[in-house]
Amino acid sequence: MNGLSVRTKLTAWYGALFLVAGLVLVVINYLLVQSTLPDPARFASTAVAGDVAFGVAQRPDALSPAPAVRLVSGSLDEYRSSTLSTLLVGSAVALVATAALAVLFGWLMADRALRPLHDITSAARRLEAGKLDRRINLEGPPDELKELADTFDGMLDRLAESFDSQKRFVANASHELRTPLAVQRTLIEVAMADPDVPAELKKLGTHLLHTNERSERMIEGLLVLARSDRGLHARTPVRLDEITASVVRATAASAAAAGVTIETRLRPRTVAGDPVLLERLVTNLVVNAITYNASGGWVYVEVRGDPALEVRNSGPAVPPEAVPTLFEPFRRLGGAERTGDTRNAGLGLSIVRSVTQAHGGHAEAQPGRRGGLTVTVRLPPA
Template sequence: MNGLSVRTKLTAWYGGLFLLAGLVLVVINYLLVQSALPDPDRAATMAIRSADAVYGIQGNTIIGSPGATAQLLTGSLDEYRSSTLSTLVVGSAIALVATAGLAVLFGWLMAGRALRPLHDITSAARRLEAGKLDRRINLDGPPDELKELADTFDGMLDRLAESFDSQKRFVANASHELRTPLAVQRTLIEVALAGPEVPPEMRKLGTHLLHTNERSERMIEGLLVLARSDRGLQSRVPVRLDEVVATVVRATSAQAASAGVKVETRLRPRTVPGDPVLLERLVTNLVVNAITYNASGGWVYVEVRGDPALEVRNSGPVVPPEAVPTLFEPFRRVGSERTGDSRNAGLGLSIVRSVAQAHGGYAEAQPGRRGGLVVTVRFPPA
């Protein structure tokens, strides 16, 4: 943390103001005591006059001269006055230092108590994520400024959570509603192309429409999965991640062989509490992306271990480092426009990141040393 904390600054202010007030009090006390003590010269003169009057009435003579007597009395009173003021200053300084230390200590404790609600607000804000807006501060206490701030923050979180839920429901409902017309459209095109008398131009157009329809269906399916994972997990079951990877690799072996890509695995037992369907989709997206964005004769290496839980490396074209963060954004690809690549819908890594976050983990990527990409997924310990 740069600079002094607010608690330290408040403590310094408390201690400094108390020390200043104590110094003013000591000076005032010193002046009052100094004015209350008798003046040595005046007190000696008055004492000699009183003694002359007493001895004059009794008819006696004073032994010694009046000047020597006055000097002796003045010295004694001056010593008493100096000793009293010195004792006052030393005692006041010691008391001031001790009380200032106690003031700093109590100031530190009181500042911490006063700032505790702010720490609760800061902690709640740090734990917030787009998919986890269920945390609230619920500050107890008198209706002061801090209570008002905490309640305002809770109200803002309620509105944000409602807005995010509404957005996710809209995406899920819209994606679900779009699946039916796309399926009907695909069926109509296939029926139209099944006839023996279809002209070549019409067959070419129908084939292109089928590819476009297939891409739209993949995009809608990806949006549904993305909306589901963004909502969070309703329940968790133990999932063997290594077994999921083995199943996905077997299912994509034909695609890898067709692309001329060799897939190798190194699987250690690893259990992840979560949703088996979403975890399988995460692994599928990573393996399919590694096969699709590769070169003939390339390779894909999939490893399951402790930390990271999953790592997928592949050969392929060189990926610029500055382009890696954008790969986790929806509809973003390297080296192509938003609609320039019909192999995938551009949601693969977005779904990977969303599923990982729904399971309390995260996904990250970095360029391979000789091209391709290295994607790692980390999950909390089982």
Template sequence: MNALSVRTKLTAWYGGLFLLAGLVLVVINYLLVQSTLPDPARVASTTIGSADATYGIAAGTPLPSEGVAVRLLSGSLDEYRSSTLSTLVVGSAIALVVTAALAVLFGWLMAGRALRPLHDITSAARRLEAGKLDRRINLEGPPDELKELADTFDGMLDRLAESFDSQKRFVANASHELRTPLAVQRTLVEVAMADPDAAPELRKLGTHLLHTNERSERMIEGLLVLARSDRGLQARAPVRLDEVVRAVVRATAASAEAAGVAVETRLRPRVVAGDPVLLERLVTNLVVNAITYNASGGWVYVEVRGDPALEVRNSGPVVPPEAVPTLFEPFRRVGSERTGDTRNAGLGLSIVRSVTSAHGGWADAQPGRRGGLTVTVRLPPS
């Protein structure tokens, strides 16, 4: 329910209650006036009797019969009574309609004024993102229920911002701390494998350890990128997205050839305001994922255009539609081909969505008709 519908309903309630109260008032007024006006027959009889006693006999002039006189006078009084009540009803109805229209108008204005703080709260909530929790309502006014609601909302945002910042600092610090022991471990394994007297079992174990270490380093690097993009952009610069895609495709050409995957591009000039390093990582993740989760003899199609800014389609195993949303969650893989896969850390699409969100855009994915995945990235113009 939006603010306009609530305002309309409040206005309808104001107008309806006022109209109901006006109808009750008109009915009460009608009944009071009706009971106050004298009965025509009784007044006519009393008046004719008094006239006969006072004027008819004393003057000695002939008068109409008493019954005819009573009927004539009673008819005149009845017409007067009916005319008075009709005038009262018509006038009251006109006044009620005019006043009800004014009540609806003033009710609309008062409802809008009363709901304005709620509109401010809604607007602030819509502008909030995980990386942009710096906006506050700061509602001015008397300490009423709406002021209390706005202050409570601001306090909740303060706690959320503190929690998000703490989480991001922890991820970034932990990732930095883990890079050093991983680098030392890799160096020690490489030194041990470089020994010419190393046994074959040691070389086999060292190869396995290097592979595991490499995967851990990729995961740590992905966590660092994810933490950086979640913090938002400190500065923006014009970036040619088509040139970034062209460079990434050239850098991954050897991997695509080794996997037996053909990469095709259609690149239109497109300028995006953002971080060139994060945008390059976004494109790299999409292209590498499209190559990795593919089949020999498959294809990858990368397109840069207006809207969406970037689209990457690839062939490959069938992805269930209900599993697509989970692909953007960290450390999530879908299908037997991805479960237990050590080629990637499971952060590729999570980084894509985080980087896109940091640039004010949105990333979405749809399963291909014959397998594979179509990922679209929408970015605002520069």
């Protein structure tokens, strides 16, 4: 924990204020006692004068008035200094002992005063997107801490209502997205069931069915991810190198059409996660690397330990200050090479980042030294 805790600061303030108040009392007490004790010289002169008046100084063994005044004054001055020193030392010892007790009681009182804040902090740390039923329900007088706890509970009520509304929206969107895909799949299957369908049309139908199936799986995966605020509910061991090899084979035709060469170095790498989402992650990276490239360019895809996946490509130079914005939804580089580009929806790298975070990893990008972009994805091992 950086710095001092609030409890320590409050205890320090309690102790400091008590010491200041104690010092003020000691000084006032010292001044009062000092002013109350008689002046040695004046008291000695008065006492000797009284003895002379009553004839005490006329005895043969009595001292003369002047030496007697000095003797009495010295004795009284020593007594006065001893008394004030004893008072000062005793007050200092009492002040230190009482200050130690004040610091101890201040520490205990600060803990008692801040306990509701600890309850609020603990409740906030236990919150999850799917578990917003926890409340503080602080009991006690209607003071500032009670008001803070009640305000926090009210905020949780509003958040829970907002998440419930979001879940209903996701469920409705899921239905609206899956229904057209199911209708398309049925129409394609019915058309392909006709024995008079030409071979070219049947090949096209097979490709459409495969695309339709992948779209359905992708929608299911994204909806699961949208419903989860803290990642995936279920994870399975996934061979990232095999998924990457499959994606490279699937995109080989589009790379050849764009005049881009794909090079790979795929080492065995197993991660825990969702195979559909991981396939979409790799697909987005490879497709982006092909799309935002130049004729005769290259794409290099590598799977290894750390980072788990790295995709580099040639192409136009990317300004370093523009790289962070590429991970935002519906954002493209503002240069001529991407302005007005309708080939993608601007969600490629934002989906990459979301999927990576859902798997407990981290995605980052940096400009290539000779143009293009280098994207690295770090994923925890299975």
